[in-house]
Amino acid sequence: MSLSSQLLTFLAVAVVYIGFTFLWGWYKGRQEDREEASTDENTVDTSGGGR
Amino acid sequence: MALVPLDPLFVGTVVVYFLVILGIGYYGYVKTEDEVDFLVAGRSIGPVVGGATLSATQMSAGTLVGTFGIHYLLGFGFIWIWPGLWAGWIVSILLVAPQMRRFGRLTVPDFIAVRYGDDGADGDYARAIGAILIVIAYTVYLSAQITAGGLIFQSLIGVAQEIGMFIMVLTAVIYTSIGGMRASILTDFVQAVMMATGVLVALPVSLYFLGGLGGINAIFQSFQPSIVGQALSTADIVGFMAAFGFSIAAAPYEITRIYSMRDEKTVRQAIGITLIFQAIIGTSVALLGISMRVMFPNLSTPDLASVIMSLNVLGPILGALLIAAVFSAILSTVDSVMIVSGAGLAHDIYGKLINPDASDTRMVWANRISVAVLGTIPFLLALNKGLLGGLVQLIVVLQASMMGGMFFVPLVFGLHWKRANTLGGVTAMITGFSTVVIWHIGTEIMSFVPESLTSVIGDPVIPGVFVSFVTLVAVSLATRTPSPKCLEPFFKDVTVTDGGSEE
Numbered sequence: 001m002s003l004s005s006q007l008l009t010f011l012a013v014a015v016v017y018i019g020f021t022f023l024w025g026w027y028k029g030r031q032e033d034r035e036e037a038s039t040d041e042n043t044v045d046t047s048g049g050g051r
Numbered sequence: 052m053a054l055v056p057l058d059p060l061f062v063g064t065v066v067v068y069f070l071v072i073l074g075i076g077y078y079g080y081v082k083t084e085d086e087v088d089f090l091v092a093g094r095s096i097g098p099v100v101g102g103a104t105l106s107a108t109q110m111s112a113g114t115l116v117g118t119f120g121i122h123y124l125l126g127f128g129f130i131w132i133w134p135g136l137w138a139g140w141i142v143s144i145l146l147v148a149p150q151m152r153r154f155g156r157l158t159v160p161d162f163i164a165v166r167y168g169d170d171g172a173d174g175d176y177a178r179a180i181g182a183i184l185i186v187i188a189y190t191v192y193l194s195a196q197i198t199a200g201g202l203i204f205q206s207l208i209g210v211a212q213e214i215g216m217f218i219m220v221l222t223a224v225i226y227t228s229i230g231g232m233r234a235s236i237l238t239d240f241v242q243a244v245m246m247a248t249g250v251l252v253a254l255p256v257s258l259y260f261l262g263g264l265g266g267i268n269a270i271f272q273s274f275q276p277s278i279v280g281q282a283l284s285t286a287d288i289v290g291f292m293a294a295f296g297f298s299i300a301a302a303p304y305e306i307t308r309i310y311s312m313r314d315e316k317t318v319r320q321a322i323g324i325t326l327i328f329q330a331i332i333g334t335s336v337a338l339l340g341i342s343m344r345v346m347f348p349n350l351s352t353p354d355l356a357s358v359i360m361s362l363n364v365l366g367p368i369l370g371a372l373l374i375a376a377v378f379s380a381i382l383s384t385v386d387s388v389m390i391v392s393g394a395g396l397a398h399d400i401y402g403k404l405i406n407p408d409a410s411d412t413r414m415v416w417a418n419r420i421s422v423a424v425l426g427t428i429p430f431l432l433a434l435n436k437g438l439l440g441g442l443v444q445l446i447v448v449l450q451a452s453m454m455g456g457m458f459f460v461p462l463v464f465g466l467h468w469k470r471a472n473t474l475g476g477v478t479a480m481i482t483g484f485s486t487v488v489i490w491h492i493g494t495e496i497m498s499f500v501p502e503s504l505t506s507v508i509g510d511p512v513i514p515g516v517f518v519s520f521v522t523l524v525a526v527s528l529a530t531r532t533p534s535p536k537c538l539e540p541f542f543k544d545v546t547v548t549d550g551g552s553e554e
Contacts, residue, residue, distance in 0.1 A: 002272075002279070003127060003264050003267060003271075003279040004265070006128075006130075006279070010130055010131070010133075010334065011330070014133070014326070014333075017134065017141065017326055017330075018323060018327055018330065020141065021140070021141070021144055021322055021326055022320075022323045024319065025322075025323055029316050029319065032315070032316070
């Protein structure tokens with residue numbers, strides 16, 4: 001394999017790792033925001049609707 | 052003797068760089084009021100600075116001196132260690148880093164003391180064992196950084212390597228002991244940017260001299276194709292990947308950085324950003340290493356390749372930039388390791404076992420004194436290089452193997468397996484660490500490990516992690532389940548009632 005092909009293969013692998021990391025961060029962040037929102041709603045409900 | 056006469060512009064640039072670093076140390080000193088400030092910068096670090104600090108901490112002399120030198124010696128194929136290392140970061144983002152940030156203490160032994168706290172002393176014995184193992188492994192690591200620093204000073208200004216080592220230790224001890232984590236993280240940011248800029252600027256200049264990638268490829272294909280192909284065996288590459296991968300997922304110096312970040316979201320973003328830094332720097336270092344092989348094929352030691360490049364190829368300003376990047380790589384790792392290692396003595400042993408009532412001011416000073424003491428021991432070790440092996444990269448790998456062998460299993464299983472108990476966790480740390488050390492002695496110093504094994508197992512971290520895993524599972528299953536107080540901080544479905552039972 002030539003140097004250029006090795007380099008391109010390596011960069012492609014790097015992009016997969018980086019892409020996965022950001023996607024996972026985005027997915028977990030969204031999941032945590034939803035959980036937080038549902039916890040807040042439950043808190044409001046148990047306090048009698050918040051009024 | 053210096054390798055070439057130094058241009059005043061070159062010297063000026065390097066001196067300004069050192070002054071900036073010491074200035075940041077002073078800023079950190081002014082801002083540090085208590086131990087939380089000193090050890091985790093008040094937990095105020097955002098994703099960009101966080102990503103930069105993870106990068107600068109991880110990429111040490113091992114990268115800009117050692118890895119550069121290994122590429123010079125063995126060729127481009129060594130670049131494949133990076134995906135192994137990044138696999139460690141993926142394990143970290145999935146299973147370790149956010150969970151540790153949520154736990155939010157000051158040191159890794161803090162985690163050990165809580166999770167493996169059924170030792171009859173509220174986890175203090177387990178904490179002390181973890182702290183001592185960290186101090187030993189990081190003493191080895193620091194000696195590699197100091198060796199590299201000495202080599203660079205020797206090449207630059209012609210002083211004895213020992214004097215160069217002393218200058219490096221002194222600079223790092225001064226700004227780390229006065230500035231603490233805040234100074235360390237801010238200098239890391241400057242240093243990560245310097246590293247990336249240094250190699251990114253050096254790369255096109257070097258490729259231009261050699262006729263681009265095609266030129267380098269043509270030169271090596273004709274007489275030494277392994278330099279642009281793969282010179283290492285699969286077992287060796289897998290061994291290096293495993294050493295770095297296991298160690299980075301459990302590295303105390305990275306976890307202390309993670310404690311310093313604002314929240315779990317920041318931690319995930321910072322890990323993504325550090326991978327970008329690492330891809331840029333890793334690729335550039337690989338190409339620069341093989342470029343140097345074309346330009347200077349007969350260097351006395353491969354560890355000099357990056358220094359020779361900055362002195363002879365890049366001109367005074369670019370050269371100084373790359374040298375500053377190399378110093379950055381060394382100092383940013385040395386400061387982080389000194390803080391973690393010093394905290395092992397000051398926070399985990401002095402503050403928890405010897406003087407639990409110490410005031411905040413006394414604790415900050417205990418940390419400062421520990422940093423100074425723990426800078427001196429590796430300096431002495433670095434004077435006797437034969438003990439650890441010659442090349443910088445190989446000493447770095449040994450430290451990585453020690454860290455992976457002792458912490459990977461207790462950390463990952465402690466966070467995700469409720470049945471892991473104190474006896475299992477502590478014996479796993481000790482057996483993992485001991486296996487790595489015995490394997491290293493048996494392969495590098497006394498040759499009692501059979502060749503049939505070493506040809507398949509490329510690095511001591513593999514038997515280390517295996518033994519640590521078997522010990523943790525076997526001992527935990529054979530002894531009592533852990534108490535709820537050890538599980539509650541890590542498992543949402545476990546709570547401690549007044550009677551101490553699990554719900």
